[in-house]
Amino acid sequence: MGSSVLKKQQIRFKQLDLPHSIYKFGGSSLANARGFRKAARIISQQLKPNDLVVVSASGNTTDWLIACCEQNNEQFDFLQKIRYHHRAIINDCFIADQRQKLLDTLEQHLNWIERHLAYSNQGSFKNDIIAFGELWSALILSYLLEHIGVPASWIDARRCLKVLNINEQISIDFEQSKKYLEEHLKSRQQRITVVTGYIASDGDNKTCLLGRNGSDYSATLLANLTTAKEVKIWTDVAGIYNFDPNLSSQAKPIEKLNLSLTKTLALLGSPVLHQKTLEPICNSKIQLSIGSTFSPDLPGSKICINDGFNANSVVTHRNGLIEFCFTLKSDIDLHRLNKQLIIQQNLNNEFSLLLKHGQRSLRLLVEENNVKQWQQTIQAIAQSTAENQSTSTFIFEQKRVSTLALARECSSNYEYHRHFFKTFIRERKLDAQLLDLEHACVAILPQPEIDDLAIQCFDAWTQYTETIAVFLLGIGNVGATWLKQVESRQGHSFQVVLKSNSKTLFLLDSQQSFDTIDNSSEQLVELIRNAPFKNKVVIDATASSSITQSYSRFFELGIHLISANKEAASSKQELLDSLHACAQDHHCWWLQNATVGAGLPINYAINDLLSCGDSVTSIRGVFSGTLSWLLQTYDGTRALSELIQEAKALGYAEPDPRVDLSGHDVLRKLMILIRLTGQQIDQSDVTITPLLDASLFELSEADFWQQKEDFDRDFNRRWQKAKNEGRRLVYQAEYSLDKGASCGLVEVSESDPLAQISPCDNVFVIQTSWYQDNPLIIRGPGAGREVTAAAVQSDLNHIVSRINAVSQK
Numbered sequence: 001m002g003s004s005v006l007k008k009q010q011i012r013f014k015q016l017d018l019p020h021s022i023y024k025f026g027g028s029s030l031a032n033a034r035g036f037r038k039a040a041r042i043i044s045q046q047l048k049p050n051d052l053v054v055v056s057a058s059g060n061t062t063d064w065l066i067a068c069c070e071q072n073n074e075q076f077d078f079l080q081k082i083r084y085h086h087r088a089i090i091n092d093c094f095i096a097d098q099r100q101k102l103l104d105t106l107e108q109h110l111n112w113i114e115r116h117l118a119y120s121n122q123g124s125f126k127n128d129i130i131a132f133g134e135l136w137s138a139l140i141l142s143y144l145l146e147h148i149g150v151p152a153s154w155i156d157a158r159r160c161l162k163v164l165n166i167n168e169q170i171s172i173d174f175e176q177s178k179k180y181l182e183e184h185l186k187s188r189q190q191r192i193t194v195v196t197g198y199i200a201s202d203g204d205n206k207t208c209l210l211g212r213n214g215s216d217y218s219a220t221l222l223a224n225l226t227t228a229k230e231v232k233i234w235t236d237v238a239g240i241y242n243f244d245p246n247l248s249s250q251a252k253p254i255e256k257l258n259l260s261l262t263k264t265l266a267l268l269g270s271p272v273l274h275q276k277t278l279e280p281i282c283n284s285k286i287q288l289s290i291g292s293t294f295s296p297d298l299p300g301s302k303i304c305i306n307d308g309f310n311a312n313s314v315v316t317h318r319n320g321l322i323e324f325c326f327t328l329k330s331d332i333d334l335h336r337l338n339k340q341l342i343i344q345q346n347l348n349n350e351f352s353l354l355l356k357h358g359q360r361s362l363r364l365l366v367e368e369n370n371v372k373q374w375q376q377t378i379q380a381i382a383q384s385t386a387e388n389q390s391t392s393t394f395i396f397e398q399k400r401v402s403t404l405a406l407a408r409e410c411s412s413n414y415e416y417h418r419h420f421f422k423t424f425i426r427e428r429k430l431d432a433q434l435l436d437l438e439h440a441c442v443a444i445l446p447q448p449e450i451d452d453l454a455i456q457c458f459d460a461w462t463q464y465t466e467t468i469a470v471f472l473l474g475i476g477n478v479g480a481t482w483l484k485q486v487e488s489r490q491g492h493s494f495q496v497v498l499k500s501n502s503k504t505l506f507l508l509d510s511q512q513s514f515d516t517i518d519n520s521s522e523q524l525v526e527l528i529r530n531a532p533f534k535n536k537v538v539i540d541a542t543a544s545s546s547i548t549q550s551y552s553r554f555f556e557l558g559i560h561l562i563s564a565n566k567e568a569a570s571s572k573q574e575l576l577d578s579l580h581a582c583a584q585d586h587h588c589w590w591l592q593n594a595t596v597g598a599g600l601p602i603n604y605a606i607n608d609l610l611s612c613g614d615s616v617t618s619i620r621g622v623f624s625g626t627l628s629w630l631l632q633t634y635d636g637t638r639a640l641s642e643l644i645q646e647a648k649a650l651g652y653a654e655p656d657p658r659v660d661l662s663g664h665d666v667l668r669k670l671m672i673l674i675r676l677t678g679q680q681i682d683q684s685d686v687t688i689t690p691l692l693d694a695s696l697f698e699l700s701e702a703d704f705w706q707q708k709e710d711f712d713r714d715f716n717r718r719w720q721k722a723k724n725e726g727r728r729l730v731y732q733a734e735y736s737l738d739k740g741a742s743c744g745l746v747e748v749s750e751s752d753p754l755a756q757i758s759p760c761d762n763v764f765v766i767q768t769s770w771y772q773d774n775p776l777i778i779r780g781p782g783a784g785r786e787v788t789a790a791a792v793q794s795d796l797n798h799i800v801s802r803i804n805a806v807s808q809k
C-alpha cells in the first residue's frame with residue numbers, strides 16, 4: 001500500500017465533517033445493561049455529531065460464540081447462554097416496540113446461527129457466527145442512544161473496513177477502506193455512528209476477524225483512516241495500572257505512560273493494549289487514552305507517543321501458557337519461523353515468545369489454546385526446509401507454565417528492577433527461568449496459575465519502592481564515614497541505593513558499577529530521576545560546585561537534599577534565594593546541618609531560637625576545626641607546614657588545605673550562619689584576612705609549598721609575639737548587626753571563650769535579644785569525619801521523620 005495513496009485520500013477527506021473523537025467500549029464495559037447505559041451516557045455527554053463509537057461483543061459473548069462453533073454437544077448450551085444474556089440486556093434497557101423489535105432481530109440471528117451450526121461445513125461460516133457478538137452490541141447501543149435523544153446510527157464494519165486476505169494472512173486494504181468509509185461518512189448526516197469492532201471483510205465480502213481483542217485495533221485503524229484526533233478506550237478499569245486492579249486494591253493507575261512500556265506490556269501478554277492496536281497511531285498525533293466506563297471522571301491513562309521516559313513500572317503476569325521445546329532433525333528456517341511468530345502475534349493478537357533457539361532446537365511460549373496450531377506450524381516450517389523430508393521429524397515436549405514480569409518504562413536504570421526481581425525469586429526458592437528483556441525482567445514458572453505469587457510480587461515491589469531511597473554523592477571523608485556508620489547499624493527506615501565518586505556510580509545493592517559517568521552530567525540526574533522510588537534523598541557529600549548546579553533539578557523532581565557541601569549555601573544570595581524558593585515550590589526539604597560546626601547543633605539552635613521569636617544580634621567564634629586544630633596544636637616545636645600536612649592526613653582539612661588557610665572556608669560558614677539568622681549577605685560584604693600572606697594564595701599549590709620556609713618563619717614570629725603578651729592566636733569569624741561581617745587572625749586573652757577550646761573545637765558565641773549579656777555558647781569538635789557524618793545523619797533523621805509524617809497523613 002503506497003503512502004501516496006494514504007495522502008491523496010486524506011486530502012479528499014478534509015472536505016468532509018471528519019470525526020474528532022473515536023470512543024471504543026470493550027466487552028467488559030458492555031457486559032450488562034448497566035454498562036450499556038453508562039456507555040450511552042458518556043457518549044451523550046462527551047461526543048459530538050460525526051464522532052465514531054466502536055463496540056465489542058458484550059461480556060464473554062465472543063468466547064461463547066467460539067464455543068458454539070466447536071463440534072461438541074455443548075454447542076446449544078452456549079447458544080442458550082447468549083440468548084439469555086442479550087435478552088436480559090434488551091429487556092432491561094428498552095420497553096414496548098423497541099424492545100420487541102430488538103428481541104425479534106436477536107431471535108432471527110440466533111436461528112440463523114442454529115441453522116448454520118447444523119451444516120456439515122459450518123467452518124466456512126465460523127467467522128460470520130462469531131461476528132454476531134459485535135453486531136448485537138452495535139445494534140443495542142445505537143438504539144439506546146436514539147432512545148435517550150442522541151441522533152445515532154450503526155454500521156457493520158464489514159461494509160467499510162476492507163482487508164486483503166492472502167492465504168488467511170490478513171492486511172488492511174487502506175485504499176478500499178477509505179473509499180467505503182468516505183461513502184459512509186457522507187451519508188451519516190450529523191449522527192454519531194456506532195461501528196462494530198473486531199470484524200472486517202475481504203474483497204469477496206467474506207468476514208475476517210482482526211484477532212482476539214481486535215476492537216481496540218478497529219478503533220485506532222478508524223482513527224488513522226479518518227485522521228481523528230483522539231481515541232479513547234473505555235474499559236472496566238480506570239486506565240493502565242501498575243498491577244491488575246482486579247487482583248489488588250493497592251494497584252494504582254498510571255496517568256501517563258510512554259509507548260515502550262505500553263508495547264512491553266503488550267509483548268508480555270497483558271490484556272490492556274495489544275501491539276497491533278498501537279501500530280496505526282505510532283507515527284501520528286492521535287492521542288490515545290484509556291478510561292473506565294464505570295468511573296468516567298477519573299483521569300485514566302494517556303499513552304504518550306513522543307514523550308520521554310517516566311519512572312513507571314508494572315508488575316504483570318500471564319497464566320495458562322505452554323512452554324514448547326522442539327528438537328529437530330534438520331535445521332529450521334528461523335527467518336520463516338520469526339515471520340510466522342510476528343504474523344500470529346500481530347494478526348491474531350496471540351501471545352507467543354521465542355525463548356531460545358539453536359539451529360535444530362527451539363523453545364517457545366504460547367497460549368494453551370494454540371498449542372496444536374503451533375505444533376503444525378513448526379512442523380510445516382521444518383518439513384519445508386528439510387533436504388530430505390523424512391529427516392525432519394522432531395521431538396517435542398511441552399510444559400504448563402506462567403510468566404511473571406516486572407516491566408519498566410525506561411531502559412536505563414534497570415539495576416534496581418533486576419536486583420529486586422532476582423531477590424524476590426531467589427528468596428522464595430522458586431524454580432524459575434529468568435529472562436532479561438529490554439524493558440522487563442521476566443520469570444517463567446512451572447505452574448499453570450500464579451495469581452497469588454503475582455500479588456506477592458506486586459506487594460513486595462510496592463514496599464521496595466516506598467522505602468526512602470538515599471543517593472550518596474561523594475564517598476570521600478564524610479561520605480565514606482557516613483556509609484560505614486550506616487552499615488554498622490541495623491533497622492534503618494531508609495535504604496542507600498547509590499553511591500558515587502567523581503567518576504563512577506555504584507548501585508550498592510548489586511555491587512555493580514556503571515560505566516564512568518561524570519557526576520556533573522545530566523546523566524546522574526536522569527539516573528536518580530528514573531530510580532523507581534517514591535521518596536528520594538540526595539546527600540551531597542562532595543566539595544564540587546558542579547553538583548550544586550543540579551540542585552534545582554533535584555527539587556523540581558521532588559527530591560530532598562542534604563548538603564555537607566558548602567558551595568550552594570554560600571553562593572550568591574540571589575542564587576540561594578532561588579534555590580530555597582524552588583525547594584519550597586516542590587515541597588522538598590533542603591538541610592545543611594553539616595556545613596557549619598560539623599555535628600554541633602548550631603543550625604538547629606539558631607532555627608529554634610528564631611522560631612520561638614528571638615532574634616540574633618551577633619555571632620562570633622572559631623568556625624574552622626582545621627584552623628582550630630592548627631592553632632591549638634602549634635607550640636613552636638614543629639613547623640606550621642608540617643602540621644598542615646598532618647591535618648590533611650587526619651581528614652580535618654579541605655582537599656586543598658589552602659581553602660582553610662585563606663579563611664575562605666570560614667567565610668563560607670560565616671555567610672551560611674548569617675543567612676540562617678535571616679539576614680542577606682554576599683561575599684563582597686565580608687572583610688577577610690587570610691591566615692598567611694594573601695599573595696601565597698595566588699600561587700599554584702606546588703609553588704605554595706615552595707614558599708613554606710618563608711611562611712613558617714612569618715607565622716612563628718606572629719605566634720611568638722602573642723605568646724610573649726600572654727595572648728592566644730585564633731582565627732575568628734565575627735558578625736554583628738551594626739559592625740557587619742569579618743574574619744581573620746586575632747589575638748585574644750586567655751579568658752576569652754574563643755581561647756578556651758581544645759584542638760579541633762569550634763566555638764559559637766551567639767548574642768540574641770534574649771541572650772544579650774550572657775551569650776549562648778556552643779562549643780565542641782567542629783571537624784572530623786565521624787562528627788560531620790553524624791551531622792549528615794541528623795539531617796537524614798529529620799527528613800525521614802518528616803516523610804513518614806506526611807505519608808501517615
Ligand SMILES: Nc1ncnc2c1ncn2[C@@H]1O[C@H](COP(=O)(O)OP(=O)(O)O)[C@@H](O)[C@H]1O
Pocket residue numbers: 025026027028029056213234235236237239240241242243244245246270271272314316
Ligand atoms: N496492568 C493492568 N492495568 C489495567 N488492567 C489490567 C492490568 N492487568 C490486567 N488487567 C485487566 O485487563 C482488563 C481489561 O482488559 P479487557 O478485559 O481486554 O478489556 P475490554 O473487554 O474492555 O477490552 C481489566 O479488567 C483488568 O482485569
Ligand SMILES: N[C@@H](CC(=O)OP(=O)(O)O)C(=O)O
Pocket residue numbers: 025026027028056057062063133197198211212213214215216
Ligand atoms: N469481542 C472480541 C473483540 C474485542 O476486542 O473484545 P474486547 O474489546 O472485549 O477485548 C474478543 O473478545 O476478542
